[in-house]
Amino acid sequence: MTDTATQFLPPSAYFDADWYEREQLELFSCTWRYAGTTDDLKSPSAYRAVQVGRHPLVVVRGKDGELRAFHNVCRHRGTAVLSGSGVVEKQIVCPYHNWTYGLDGCLLAVTQRNEVDPNLDRSKLGLHQASVAVWRGLVFVHPDPAPEPLTDWLADLPDRMAPYDPQQLAEFGEPQRYHIKANWKVFMENALDNYHLGYVHKETLVGYDHKRQEQAACGDRHWFFYEPPLKPGQLTPMEAEAGLKPIATEPRWYGSAFGLIFPNLFVLSSAVWWSSIEVIPTGPETTTFEMRTRFQPGQNGKLAVAGLKAAVGDLTRRVLRKERTYDLIEEDVFCCEAVQVGIRSPRFSVGPIAYRYERGIQAFQRNVLDYVPLETGR
Known part of the structure; x- marks a missing residue:
């Protein structure tokens, strides 16, 4: 035993609202987070939304069978494009203004595009990428598109x-x-x-x-x-x-x-x-x-x-x-x-x-x- 202290966290860490907010931003927003199992995302187009600290994320299984993770934030007004879990019909359609994304996160369509910007470059407005990895059937997500690999983290x-x-x-x-x-x-x-x-x-x-x-x-x-x-x-x-x-x-x-x-x-x-x-x-x-x-x-x-x-x-x-x-x-x-x-x-x-x-x-x-x-x- 090398430490003489028996308690390293102050009492406030267990009830203080500011400390809780710091944990959401500095801990849970910066680590791999469990997001369910592969059984939850078995079929193509299946998705599962998960809150990772202050980052709302969503995991989607593409038509090609691959799992992908995105920030669950529409690039127009920031609306969560998906909630809960389920299966996407064909594309991801934002429920606010119907901006439409592919299962790969790319922006496919903007409603009334001429009203918004006729020269809009859709290639720059896809859903922000996050990371997803699987270990023994458990799915993990990370807000960073290039975090420490899950295998190294474990x-x-x-x-x-x-x-x-x-x-x-x-x-x-x-x-x-x-x-x-x-x-x-x-x-x-x-x-x-x-x-x-x-x-x-x-x-x-x-x-x-x-x-x-x-x-x-x-x-x-x-x-x-x-x-x-x-x-x-x-x-x-x-x-x-x-x-x-x-x-x-x-x-x-x-x-x-x-x-x-x-x-x-x-x-x-x-x-x-x-x-x-x-x-x-x-x-x-x-x-x-x-x-x-x-x-x-x-x-x-x-x-x-x-x-x-x-x-x-x-x-x-x-x-x-x-x-x-x-x-x-x-x-x-x-x-x-x-x-x-x-x-x-x-x-x-x-x-x-x-x-x-x-x-x-x-x-x-x-x-x-x-x-x-x-x-x-x-």
């Missing part, structure tokens, strides 16, 4: 993670969305805090050996975590009860693992499921996170439901605590919202940490500061 994280291909697995149901009253970094730090696993989740995370967990920094930004089952090479009781077919082909991946792709995406896996959790800041003290889960294909609905429950910690096993019940996600939400209350206190401070289990929090905070440095007087 560093050695892919080598540490379970070698599952989500494209070969079946997604069950709709994405699950949760809304919490806490800053997004509180949620991220809770996920990186592995000191609490045997206490907060002592009933919901049975079957895992919390004391034999492994953690590692990956490159300059990302983080890897793994803990084995109590019985090496075997399913945990809740996984066995679910009756799902294992994805894992090696005993190494019988357990629980995640990769944090900085700044706000977790990719989780066990022997029988694979999940992504995108953590979306919605305000200085509010966050939404979305979870999508996949299993071996060809399993019936009952098993898929059971597997989905296993993925978030045996939701069927309810834990009675102070006359109310909790599941694993509710336990984490409760802790995050309680921390958010404490951060607002003038007496807030962070004491000595469990370095083996909480050092990922320190690494995460340093990474945030690399993009949003402290300002004098904050």
Whole structure:
């Protein structure tokens, strides 16, 4: 341990509106951002709009099968040309004045061109280019047309993670969305805090050996975590009860693992499921996170439901605590919202940490500061 500090971010970083705005401009606008899966953009002309910091972007699959990303800003008045997700009919038509773009972003037509400018050079008014890349079926976008390649950005994280291909697995149901009253970094730090696993989740995370967990920094930004089952090479009781077919082909991946792709995406896996959790800041003290889960294909609905429950910690096993019940996600939400209350206190401070289990929090905070440095007087 080289740092004596236990907390690198000031309390204001978790509730101040100016800090939140700086994060949108200086962090989220400058990094690769998860934009869904290739399944979401399977057919030609499929598109998906995504907000990347202060940049509205859109990913489109062209007629040639290639994915392209553009700034979702019409070159006439700045209108978002596409919203949500779906399939473009033939071209991209701005809903305001009907300026029309090809699926390659080129400006094809201007309504009442003589009224606007009869000598208009359409070749200079295509949609601004952004970047798109795919890793294991996950689509990422970047506002910069020539950023650091995604493979370089991910560093050695892919080598540490379970070698599952989500494209070969079946997604069950709709994405699950949760809304919490806490800053997004509180949620991220809770996920990186592995000191609490045997206490907060002592009933919901049975079957895992919390004391034999492994953690590692990956490159300059990302983080890897793994803990084995109590019985090496075997399913945990809740996984066995679910009756799902294992994805894992090696005993190494019988357990629980995640990769944090900085700044706000977790990719989780066990022997029988694979999940992504995108953590979306919605305000200085509010966050939404979305979870999508996949299993071996060809399993019936009952098993898929059971597997989905296993993925978030045996939701069927309810834990009675102070006359109310909790599941694993509710336990984490409760802790995050309680921390958010404490951060607002003038007496807030962070004491000595469990370095083996909480050092990922320190690494995460340093990474945030690399993009949003402290300002004098904050």
